[in-house]
Every structure is written in structure tokens, then in C-alpha cells.
Amino acid sequence: MTIRRIEPGPRMSQAVIHGNTVYLAGQVGAPGESVTAQTKAILATIDELLAEVGSSKSKLLQTIIWLDDMANFAEMNAVWDAWVDPGNTPARATGEAKLAGPEYKVEIIVTAALD
Template identity: 40%
Template structure:
């Protein structure tokens, strides 16, 4: 089976597809925003990237959310809960971490199935 890399640089790829599964990491681009603004920006980017590769947010299988402070979890969850389609919650972990860029308040790593929505 082949591996398809999208947006590959010397250090990372924007997305990797293998075996009908997409793997990606997103960070916010609005680095002056608060946690809610960065979360909305990041999830919008996730949604666009998933659509670009032939998936969608209802096909997310697993997500790891990295927060610069665990105190942001309430605000992040409010945005996440409104963004995620009902009945499609993935396996998820939320972790406090020192992020690579000090202006990032949130970063997400996720795995999603390719193809149309699989709402149960």
C-alpha cells in the first residue's frame, strides 16, 4: 500500500494518507487570538484539510489536543462541542503541554477515515 504525503517539507507533512486513513496535525494561524479564537481557527483549518483529502469531521477516529494551559479546557470544549457533529465523537485526549511556539494556545493531532460520513 502506498503512502501519500501532502504539503511535505524537510521536517513535516501537512497530512499523510495510508490505508484509507488520514493523519494530520494543525496549529492556529491567528496567534494573537485567545483560546476560543485560536480553537475556532484551528478547527476550521482541520475541517478544510479533511475535505481537501476526501474526509470530513464526522470521520475523525482519534484526536489528541494539546493545550498550553489545562485551564483552557472549558473554553476549548465549548468550541469543540459546537463544531463536532452529534453522535460522531472520536476517541480523545486533552493534554497540557509546552508547545513549540509560545504563542500557540492549542494544537491538535488527529486520525480520520477517508470517505463519506459514517454517522451511526
Template identity: 45%
Template sequence: MNIVRHNPHGRLLCDAVEYNGLVFLGGQVPRDLSQDIKGQTADVLQQIDALLAKAGSHKSKIISANVWLADMRHREAMNEVWSNWVDANNLPCRATVEAKLADPRMLVEIACIAAK
């Protein structure tokens, strides 16, 4: 089976990898770090939509998601944006944890696995 890699970033990583009917998205982070948690979450989810579409998938096919928040106090606001975005008829399993992210201005990072 072929492995397809999308959006490589030098010698470090790819944004997405397709293998055996699955699409693995690495942790997506906000592009505009001046936004609040809702804006950063919406930005990350837009990136996920685009990567899934490029790989021939869709948010309705997400199987699992991992969310990292810089501060767990942002959970409710992030969940509000997530709930308006996620396919309510095809909810993935999901974990949300607090973590120190790569840039102190980052408030959220999301990785997921989807079927094709």
C-alpha cells in the same frame, strides 16, 4: 498501497498523510497567535476541516484526536468551541493534555486520525 502526503513543509513534515483508508493529521496550530483560546481553537478546527476535505474525508469520520493546551485552565473554553464543531453523532475518542507548545503564544494544538 500508496502513501499520499499533503502540504509538505520543507524537509520536516507534512500536514496530512493518507494511507490504507486513513488520514493522519499532524498537530495543527493556530495561524493568528494574537487570538484567545476560542479564536485559536476555531482557527485550528477550520484547518482540520480543510485538510480532511483535501484528503476526501470529513470531521464526521474522525476516529481519534489529541489536544494539547498550553494551560489546562483553557479546557472549558476550548471544549465549548470543540463541542460546537464536532459531529455529535460521530464523536471520536480524544485526549486532552497540558503541554509546553512550540511558541509561547500558541494556546492549542490538535492532531487527529480520520477514516476516508
């Protein structure tokens, strides 16, 4: 099977397609913004990347969400719940982790189907 890389860089690609599956790199929002603002920005980027490869949020298979503090869980979920396709929710895990820098509060990683 062919592997297609979207926006490849020296360290990572923004997306990788293998077969009928697309794997997105972890997405973060603008440093220093609120959890709400970062989550909205991340989900908009995910929409754009999925559209670029011919997929959409209705085809999400799995999502992994990292928060800098689980105290932000409800705030992130408020944005997530308004965005996610209610008839096609993915398998999802959310955990707390030290992110790339203290200015980042949310990182979201998704895997989606292409057809």
C-alpha cells in the same frame, strides 16, 4: 500500500494518507490569539485538510488536543462542542504541554477515515 503526502515540507507533511486512514499534522491557530480564536482557526483548517483528501469531521477516529494550560479546557471545549459531529465523536485525549512557543495556546492532532 501506497503512502500519499499532502503539502509535504522539509520537516513534515500537513497530512499523510495510508490505506483508508488520514493522519493530520498538529494544527495551531494564529499566535497570540485567544483560546477561542485559535481553536476556531484550527478546526477550520482541519475541515479544509479533511475535505482536500475526501474525508470530514464525521469520519474522525482519534483526536489529541494539547493546551498550554488546563485552565483553558472549558474555553476550548465550548468551541469543540459546537464543531464536533455529535453522532460521530472520536476517541479523544486532552493534555497540558509546553507548545512550540508561548504565543500558542492550543494544538490539535486528528486521525480520520477516508471512507
